[in-house]
Amino acid sequence: xxxxxxxxxxxxxxxxxxxxxxxxxxxxxxxxxxxxxxxxxxxxxxxxxxxxxxxxxxxxxxxxxxxxxxxxxxxxxxxxxxxxxxxxxxxxxxxxxxxxxxxxxxxxxxxxxxxxxxxxxxxxxxxxxxxxxxxxxxxxxxxxxxxxxxxxxxxxxxxxxxxxxxxxxxxxxxxxxxxxxxxxxxxxxxxxxxxxxxxxxxxxxxxxxxxxxxxxxxxxxxxxxxxxxxxxxxxxxxxxxxxxxxxxxxxxxxxxxxxxxxxxxxxxxxxxxxxxxxxxxxxxxxxxxxxxxxxxxxxxx
Amino acid sequence: xxxxxxxxxxxxxxxxxxxxxxxxxxxxxxxxxxxxxxxxxxxxxxxxxxxxxxxxxxxxxxxxxxxxxxxxxxxxxxxxxxxxxxxxxxxxxxxxxxxxxxxxxxxxxxxxxxxxxxxxxxxxxxxxxxxxxxxxxxxxxxxxxxxxxxxxxxxxxxxxxxxxxxxxxxxxxxxxxxxxxxxxxxxxxxxxxxxxxxxxxxxxxxxxxxxxxxxxxxxxxxxxxxxxxxxxxxxxxxxxxxxxxxxxxxxxxxxxxxxxxxxxxxxxxxxxxxxxxxxxxxxxxxxxxxxxxxxxxxxxx
Numbered sequence: 001x002x003x004x005x006x007x008x009x010x011x012x013x014x015x016x017x018x019x020x021x022x023x024x025x026x027x028x029x030x031x032x033x034x035x036x037x038x039x040x041x042x043x044x045x046x047x048x049x050x051x052x053x054x055x056x057x058x059x060x061x062x063x064x065x066x067x068x069x070x071x072x073x074x075x076x077x078x079x080x081x082x083x084x085x086x087x088x089x090x091x092x093x094x095x096x097x098x099x100x101x102x103x104x105x106x107x108x109x110x111x112x113x114x115x116x117x118x119x120x121x122x123x124x125x126x127x128x129x130x131x132x133x134x135x136x137x138x139x140x141x142x143x144x145x146x147x148x149x150x151x152x153x154x155x156x157x158x159x160x161x162x163x164x165x166x167x168x169x170x171x172x173x174x175x176x177x178x179x180x181x182x183x184x185x186x187x188x189x190x191x192x193x194x195x196x197x198x199x200x201x202x203x204x205x206x207x208x209x210x211x212x213x214x215x216x217x218x219x220x221x222x223x224x225x226x227x228x229x230x231x232x233x234x235x236x237x238x239x240x241x242x243x244x245x246x247x248x249x250x251x252x253x254x255x256x257x258x259x260x261x262x263x264x265x266x267x268x269x270x271x272x273x274x275x276x277x278x279x280x281x282x283x284x285x286x287x288x289x290x291x292x293x294x295x296x297x298x299x300x301x
Numbered sequence: 302x303x304x305x306x307x308x309x310x311x312x313x314x315x316x317x318x319x320x321x322x323x324x325x326x327x328x329x330x331x332x333x334x335x336x337x338x339x340x341x342x343x344x345x346x347x348x349x350x351x352x353x354x355x356x357x358x359x360x361x362x363x364x365x366x367x368x369x370x371x372x373x374x375x376x377x378x379x380x381x382x383x384x385x386x387x388x389x390x391x392x393x394x395x396x397x398x399x400x401x402x403x404x405x406x407x408x409x410x411x412x413x414x415x416x417x418x419x420x421x422x423x424x425x426x427x428x429x430x431x432x433x434x435x436x437x438x439x440x441x442x443x444x445x446x447x448x449x450x451x452x453x454x455x456x457x458x459x460x461x462x463x464x465x466x467x468x469x470x471x472x473x474x475x476x477x478x479x480x481x482x483x484x485x486x487x488x489x490x491x492x493x494x495x496x497x498x499x500x501x502x503x504x505x506x507x508x509x510x511x512x513x514x515x516x517x518x519x520x521x522x523x524x525x526x527x528x529x530x531x532x533x534x535x536x537x538x539x540x541x542x543x544x545x546x547x548x549x550x551x552x553x554x555x556x557x558x559x560x561x562x563x564x565x566x567x568x569x570x571x572x573x574x575x576x577x578x579x580x581x582x583x584x585x586x587x588x589x590x591x592x593x594x595x596x597x598x599x600x601x602x
Contacts, residue, residue: 022466023447027455031446079412084404103385107408108455111380114412115445118419122437132433136423144416145332146324154328154409165323 007044010063011035011070014120018112030101030109031116034074039092042204042275043178044070049271050182050193053264057186058131064124065135065181068117072143073174075113078106080153114143134184142177149174156232163233167205168198175201196258200272203251207279209235210244245280252276308345311364312336312371315421319413331402331410332417335375340393343505343576344479345371350572351483351494354565358487359432365425366436366482369418373444374475376414379407381454415444435485443478450475457533464534468506469499476502497559501573504552508580510536511545546581553577 015035019028044066051062081088081096083103088096098106121139125132142148152170155161179197180190213236235244256272259265316332345367352363382389382397383404390400399407422440426433443449453471456462480498481491514537536545557573560566 018446020447022470024452024455024459026458027452028446075412079408082408084408102458104458105455107380107383107385108451108458111376111411111415112445112449112451112455114415115441115449115451118437119441119445122434122441125434129430129434133423133426133430136419140416140420140423144413144420145319145329146321148413148416150409150413150416151325151328154325154406154413157327157403157405157409158325169323 003045003048004038004041006048006063007041007066007070008036008038010044010067014064014067014071014116017123018116018119026101026105027108027112030097030105031112033100034078034097034109034113035071037092039074040278041070043073043174045271046175046178046197046200047182047185049264049268050179051186053259053262053268054183054186054188055263058128060124061128061131061135062182062185064120065139065185067120068135068139069142069174069178069181071113071117071120072139072149075110075117076143076149076153076174078110078113082106085153085156128187131184131187134190135181138177138180138184138190142174142181147173148177161233163235163238164202166233167202167235171205171208172198172201175204192260196255196260199251199255199258200275203248203255203276204279206235206244206248206251209237210241210248210280212236213241248280249276304346304349305339305342307349307364308342308367308371309337309339311345311368315365315368315372315417318424319417319420327402327406328409328413331398331406332413334401335379335398335410335414336372338393340375341579342371344374344475346572347476347479347498347501348483348486350565350569351480352487354560354563354569355484355487355489356564359429361425362429362432362436363483363486365421366440366486368421369436369440370443370475370479370482372414372418372421373440373450376411376418377444377450377454377475379411379414383407386454386457429488432485432488435491436482439478439481439485439491443475443482448474449478462534464536464539465503467534468503468536472506472509473499473502476505493561497556497561500552500556500559501576504549504556504577505580507536507545507549507552510538511542511549511581513537514542549581550577 015031047066047069048062051065056062077091078097080086081091081098083098089099090096094100096106097109101109117139118136121132121135125135140148143150145151147169149170152166152168152173155166155169176194176197179193179200183190183193212234235247238244239247252272252275256269259268259272262268316336320329348367348370349363352366357363378392379398381387382392382399384399388399389397391397395401397407398410402410418440419437422433422436426436441449444451446452448470450471453467453469453474456467456470477495477498480494480501484491484494513535536548539545540548553573553576557570560569560573563569
C-alpha cells in the first residue's frame with residue numbers, strides 16, 4: 001500500500017516539525033501515542049485518492065491535507081475516549097491515551113493535535129497559497145460548528161437528537177472534508193465531492209454500529225457494546241441488525257454512484273468496493289449478537 | 302475604548318459566522334459563555350495596537366488575527382478550568398463553563414473555539430492571502446507544541462519544570478503570538494515584536510501570581526490562592542511578594558524599552574504603562590497575604 005507508507009511518512013514529518021528543545025516530553029509522548037501506530041487511515045487515504053483522481057499537482061499540499069484530516073480525527077478519538085465521554089480504556093487494540101497518559105495529557109494532546117493539523121496546512125501552502133483559505137474553510141467546517149465532528153459529539157449532550165443528523169455530524173462531516181480537501185489540494189472544485197464523502201461517512205458509521213453489536217473487541221481494537229451501555233443512538237438500535245446491513249449496502253452503492261466524472265474514477269470506485277468488504281465482511285448477516293441485552297435491543301428495534 | 306468595541310464586534314461576528322441551522326444549541330451556548338461577556342481582552346488589544354503601530358492596511362485581517370488570538374485564549378481558559386486541571390467553579394466573576402454547562406460541553410467548547418480561531422483567519426485572508434501562512438505559523442506556535450500555551454499547561458503534568466520555561470510557554474507564548482500576528486496582519490515583519498510580547502506575557506503572569514496571593518476573588522473574577530492549593534509553580538512562591546513585585550516592574554520597563562521604532566511607538570508605550578497600572582495597582586506592596594498558609598509560603602520562598 002504505497003499510499004499508507006506515504007501517509008505514515010507525512011504524519012511522522014508533521015509531528016517531527018513541531019518537536020524541538022523545550023517541549024514537555026510527556027505531552028509529546030501522548031501525541032505520538034494518539035497518532036501511531038496506524039489506525040485504518042481511511043480518511044487520509046480518501047484525501048490522497050481524490051487528489052489523485054483530480055490530477056494531483058502539489059504532493060506536499062495533498063500530504064498536508066491528508067495529515068490535517070487524520071490529526072483532527074486522532075484528536076477527536078482522544079477526546080471521545082475521555083472519562084466524561086466514553087471513558088474508553090482501549091483504542092486500536094491498546095490502552096487509550098487517557099488510560100496510558102492520564103486524563104490531563106489526553107485533553108492537551110487533543111488540543112495540540114488540532115493546532116498541529118492547521119500548522120501542517122499552513123506550512124505546505126507555499127506553492128499554491130491561493131488554495132489555503134478554501135482548505136481552511138473545508139477542514140474547519142468538517143470539525144467545528146455548526147455541523148462538524150465536534151458538533152456531532154455535542155449532540156450527545158442534548159436532550160433530543162435525530163439519529164441521521166447526529167451521525168452525519170459525528171462521522172459524515174469529516175469524510176466530506178476529506179474528499180473536498182483532496183480535491184482542493186489538487187486545485188479542483190470541492191463541491192462535487194461533498195455528497196460522496198457524506199454518504200461514505202454515513203456508511204462507515206453504520207458499519208461501526210454493526211460491529212459494535214456483532215464484533216469482538218480484539219478485531220475492533222476497542223470495546224464493543226458501548227452504544228448500548230452508554231445509551232447512544234445507533235443504526236442497529238433503530239433499524240435492527242438486518243436493517244442496518246441493508247442500509248450499509250445501500251449507502252456504499254450510492255457512494256460508488258456518486259464518484260464525479262474524472263480520470264481516476266475507476267480506481268476510486270475500486271477503493272470504495274474494497275472498503276465496503278473490509279468494513280462489513282460478507283457473511284456478517286449470519287453472526288448474531290452475543291449478549292442477551294444486545295440481542296434484545298437489536299430485535300426490539 | 303473604541304478598540305474594545307471593535308474587538309467585541311469582531312468576536313460576535315466570528316461566532317455568528319459559524320452559527321446556523323442544525324447546530325447543537327447547548328454547545329453554541331457554552332461557546333458564547335466562554336467568550337462573552339468580555340474579559341480584559343488584553344491579547345486582542347495588543348494585536349490591534351501593534352497592527353496600528355505598523356501602519357494597519359487590512360482591518361478585516363487584523364480583526365481576524367485579534368479574534369483568533371482571543372478565541373484561543375478563551376479555549377485555553379475553558380480547558381484549564383476542567384475538573385482534571387484547576388476544577389474552577391468561577392471565571393470572570395461568574396460560573397466557569399464546566400460549572401455552568403458541564404464537563405463534556407467544556408471539552409467540546411474548547412475544541413470548537415480552537416477550530417473557530419483558524420476558521421476566522423482563513424475567512425479574512427482574501428485581500429492578502431500571502432500573509433496567511435505566516436499568520437498560521439505564528440498562531441500555531443503560540444498555542445501548540447513545542448512551546449505554546451498548550452505545552453505550557455502540559456508542564457503541570459511533568460515531574461520537573463523550570464518556572465521561567467513554564468510561565469513563558471503558559472502565558473508568554475500567546476502574548477508573543479499576539480504582537481507578531483498584529484504585525485503580520487499589517488504586512489510587517491513579525492520578529493521585532495517577539496521579545497516585547499514575551500516580556501509582556503511574563504509580566505502579566507507575574508502579576509497574576511501576585512494577585513493570586515494578595516487579591517480577592519471578587520476583583521479577580523476567579524478563586525485566589527489556587528497556585529498554592531494546586532502546588533503550582535509561582536513567582537511569589539519563588540521570589541516572595543516583594544521580589545515578585547520588583548520582577549514585575551522590571552519586566553514592564555523592559556517591555557516599554559522593547560517597542561520597535563515605528564510611527565505608533567509613543568501610543569504603544571502609553572498602552573503598556575496603562576496595563577502596568579491596571580495589572581498591579583500602586584500601593585499593592587502594602588497588602589499582605591490573607592491566609593496563614595499563603596503568608597508562610599510567600600515568606601519562606
